[in-house]
Amino acid sequence: MTARRHGPSAQARRDALLRATLEIVAERGVAAVTHRAVTERAGLPLATVSYFFSSIHELEAEALRVFMADECATQTAAAEHLASQQLTADEVGRELTAATAPRYPETPAFMESLLHAARSEEFRDAVRDALAGSRAVAAAALQAVGTPNPEAVAPALTALAHGLALNQLAVPGDIDEETSYQAFRALVLGYLLQSGHRDLALSLIDAESE
Numbered sequence: 538m539t540a541r542r543h544g545p546s547a548q549a550r551r552d553a554l555l556r557a558t559l560e561i562v563a564e565r566g567v568a569a570v571t572h573r574a575v576t577e578r579a580g581l582p583l584a585t586v587s588y589f590f591s592s593i594h595e596l597e598a599e600a601l602r603v604f605m606a607d608e609c610a611t612q613t614a615a616a617e618h619l620a621s622q623q624l625t626a627d628e629v630g631r632e633l634t635a636a637t638a639p640r641y642p643e644t645p646a647f648m649e650s651l652l653h654a655a656r657s658e659e660f661r662d663a664v665r666d667a668l669a670g671s672r673a674v675a676a677a678a679l680q681a682v683g684t685p686n687p688e689a690v691a692p693a694l695t696a697l698a699h700g701l702a703l704n705q706l707a708v709p710g711d712i713d714e715e716t717s718y719q720a721f722r723a724l725v726l727g728y729l730l731q732s733g734h735r736d737l738a739l740s741l742i743d744a745e746s747e
Contacts, residue, residue, distance in 0.1 A: 554585065558596055572587070601660065602663050604646055605663040611670075616677040617677070620677040629679070629725060630722040632678060633721045634721060674695075675694040676688050682725065693724065
């Protein structure tokens with residue numbers, strides 16, 4: 538099927554539907570997405586969804602796909618920035634701590650996307666791409682401190698970041714910034730020690746105290 542092309546006005550309405558869907562997913566989950574809920578949030582007539590999408594499920598999938606693509610692009614840009622830096626373990630911890638601060642509606646929508654992928658196999662490729670982007674950021678941060686084989690620990694670092702972000706969403710303020718920082722720092726230094734790079738771990742610690 539050939540994709541329908543839209544003029545600026547129609548594209549704006551379509552984008553409004555996607556944004557409204559993302560916000561509803563973030564607030565109440567994928568199951569709360571209905572024609573009425575989306576169009577009311579977007580300030581559009583009820584029939585607008587049917588004009589652009591063949592079903593509510595197609596709208597959900599497209600909203601999450603567009604969001605995940607944007608998230609992947611953001612993560613890739615962050616990875617490229619970190620890869621060009623020379624950082625201490627302290628600076629890596631601070632960078633990653635800042636990255637885990639919840640953003641609305643992006644962070645809750647991302648968490649909902651993970652759950653949606655667990656239930657819907659056809660959505661897993663989009664989530665896999667976004668996770669790859671997150672792991673690229675983690676690997677770039679590890680590479681910036683000279684960590685050998687950063688890809689090996691990047692998935693654990695990413696899982697820690699997502700877990701901290703989810704905790705912050707569930708109970709805001711329950712884990713403060715310093716606790717998050719210490720968790721990232723401990724994981725990086727612990728990985729170096731466990732993988733036999735004691736001298737590098739100690740040099741990073743010494744660099745922080747200078």
